[in-house]
């Protein structure tokens with residue numbers, strides 16, 4: 684089954700949105716297989732956002748993601764990578780539709796509440812960056828036969 688990496692960023696944790704965000708993915712029919720509250724080190728932040736190294740906002744991005752605890756998660760389900768991106772909404776909340784997480788809770792691109800992998804390659808890279816294999820829990824839920 685497809686897996687993705689999702690993370691409630693420091694602004695989402697401070698604004699008490701962990702539960703709301705987890706609920707949205709549970710309500711959709713996806714299954715959490717890993718989750719932890721953690722602080723991101725400078726080194727991990729640089730690795731995670733490596734593709735943005737040359738961007739003018741890279742320093743700001745690293746400072747922000749290390750500014751407080753995040754809630755890192757792995758979610759599983761059919762087409763979860765691209766559907767989670769749809770549920771998150773556009774990167775810039777000025778463009779994200781109402782009903783999406785960013786559309787409902789964020790105002791500015793630098794504090795846009797949630798991260799989600801954008802491809803199978805980044806999902807695999809980010810899951811491995813944040814979680815050890817033994818931290819991920821594979822289990823069956825009988826309700827899944829009514830979802831898939």
Ligand code: DGI
Pocket residue numbers: 740743744773774792793795797798799801
């Ligand atoms: O995958 P996304 O998070 O939707 O977007 P991305 O991978 O293009 O960018 C990663 C994060 O970088 C994004 O969630 C917020 C931040 N970001 C993107 N563009 C800008 C930005 N931050 C600032 N301050 N200015 C930008 O133009």
